[in-house]
Amino acid sequence: MSGSRDIVIAGGGMVGASLALQLGAVLPSATRICLVEGFPLPAPLAQGMPDYHPSFDARSTALSYSSRLIYEQLQIWDALEQWLCPIESIHVSSRGRFGSSLLRAADYGWDALGYVVENAWLGGALLQALYRQGRVEVCSPARVLAAHPHGGGMRLQLEGALEEEIDTGLLLVADGATSGLRRQLGVAVEEKSYDQHALVANVGFARPHRGCAYERFTDQGPLALLPLLPVATAEHRSALVWSLSPGDAEHLCACPREEFLEALQQRFGYRQGRLHQVGERHSYPLSLVESAEQVRQGVVVMGNAAHALHPVAGQGYNLALRDVAQLGAVLAEGLAEGRAPGDVALLQRYLRRQQPDQARTIRLSDYLPALFMHTDPLLGVARDLALSGLDVLPPLKREFVRHAAGLAAMDDSRGAHSGG
Numbered sequence: 001m002s003g004s005r006d007i008v009i010a011g012g013g014m015v016g017a018s019l020a021l022q023l024g025a026v027l028p029s030a031t032r033i034c035l036v037e038g039f040p041l042p043a044p045l046a047q048g049m050p051d052y053h054p055s056f057d058a059r060s061t062a063l064s065y066s067s068r069l070i071y072e073q074l075q076i077w078d079a080l081e082q083w084l085c086p087i088e089s090i091h092v093s094s095r096g097r098f099g100s101s102l103l104r105a106a107d108y109g110w111d112a113l114g115y116v117v118e119n120a121w122l123g124g125a126l127l128q129a130l131y132r133q134g135r136v137e138v139c140s141p142a143r144v145l146a147a148h149p150h151g152g153g154m155r156l157q158l159e160g161a162l163e164e165e166i167d168t169g170l171l172l173v174a175d176g177a178t179s180g181l182r183r184q185l186g187v188a189v190e191e192k193s194y195d196q197h198a199l200v201a202n203v204g205f206a207r208p209h210r211g212c213a214y215e216r217f218t219d220q221g222p223l224a225l226l227p228l229l230p231v232a233t234a235e236h237r238s239a240l241v242w243s244l245s246p247g248d249a250e251h252l253c254a255c256p257r258e259e260f261l262e263a264l265q266q267r268f269g270y271r272q273g274r275l276h277q278v279g280e281r282h283s284y285p286l287s288l289v290e291s292a293e294q295v296r297q298g299v300v301v302m303g304n305a306a307h308a309l310h311p312v313a314g315q316g317y318n319l320a321l322r323d324v325a326q327l328g329a330v331l332a333e334g335l336a337e338g339r340a341p342g343d344v345a346l347l348q349r350y351l352r353r354q355q356p357d358q359a360r361t362i363r364l365s366d367y368l369p370a371l372f373m374h375t376d377p378l379l380g381v382a383r384d385l386a387l388s389g390l391d392v393l394p395p396l397k398r399e400f401v402r403h404a405a406g407l408a409a410m411d412d413s414r415g416a417h418s419g420g
């Protein structure tokens, strides 16, 4: 059987689900949108939150202020808020050196510098909102196997869906960092391995975090602890993202719990007292993956398929969400001008507007781990000065916080927008 849709989103992870919601909200109701996800998505629930783990994921995400603004526009912020732990301050330090800096939300008149949410709850909230909105057809479990140019759009081969073939005006490729569709379409990627893995786990301390996130740079790589809401089994919880050599990550993922807690305590110190709990440990290889092409006639590559970043600055999803908001705005404009959604000139308009934000965010998340891991003594002094300089020079600190919050990017996009 074959069919047609105006827009097909391949991949319903955090980015694909956000895209579906955004396009459903801003595009005319006559635009037929379909989301195809390979993983079986939970059915709509009358009450409560579906337990959705996009990409089988047990991670947490630090949402920036720019993401909050986008969720507020989508009217899902209120539903999400109960699952969010506000970051009231960020303590940045370098192990064994003198520089450190404390960034406090209150100093900028904000209630938080960011918000930490467990991916399962974020995925659940997105899915619930998508079902409630009722604008997007959800096809799951189903996969887009291949895509070929056809009449100004794309012809898709599907597996697991009612239709085996679908013609679409616009294919949004959101199938993750190892994107099979990107490869099948012959889109080149630039990949730089960091020769590191991120070890991810939830950990429990003796003392409360008081909304403080820690970013600690060590000679092995950065270590971040993000504050989490309490649960019945653990009152003072944080989400750990610890960058390590692949061998150390493998060892610390598999070693006995006591050995792991001891190693982490040594690295992190006693700022929150004794570490006494650790949940499931997972490890992810880290590399910077950038798609050499993001738009073609009838195609846009999005999310991790377009750019997968080092998690040190917690920017990957926040950037992808700004891409999503920008694409939604450009498609709405284009449809109002009578253009087809896959019109390559329209898609290039999206890229032109979003590229400054992408370039700056990718540079920041690539530069930070390199700067802080370097063993050159001069660079060591420079980073100590940078850290203590953040504390003594309020304008520099404010600028850093604006970048981390994604606000500089939003200002950029407003500038680009007024420039056409």
Ligand SMILES: Cc1cc2nc3c(=O)[nH]c(=O)nc-3n(C[C@H](O)[C@H](O)[C@H](O)COP(=O)(O)OP(=O)(O)OC[C@H]3O[C@@H](n4cnc5c(N)ncnc54)[C@H](O)[C@@H]3O)c2cc1C
Pocket (backbone or CB within 6 Å): 010, 011, 012, 013, 014, 015, 016, 036, 037, 038, 039, 054, 055, 059, 060, 061, 062, 063, 142, 143, 144, 145, 174, 175, 176, 177, 180, 181, 198, 200, 241, 284, 302, 303, 304, 305, 311, 313, 314, 315, 316, 317, 318, 319, 320
């Ligand atoms: C350790 C770690 C910590 C992070 N922390 C943060 C943070 O604090 N803040 C932040 O902003 N970002 C963070 N990130 C980045 C963030 O996790 C990613 O940006 C985000 O997960 C990208 O989602 P995605 O939907 O693009 O890809 P994925 O999550 O990989 O989703 C791809 C989806 O596509 C589906 N799929 C694949 N192939 C097909 C097909 N052919 N047809 C249909 N469906 C298909 C898969 O089943 C999957 O659901 C972190 C990343 C890591 C590794």
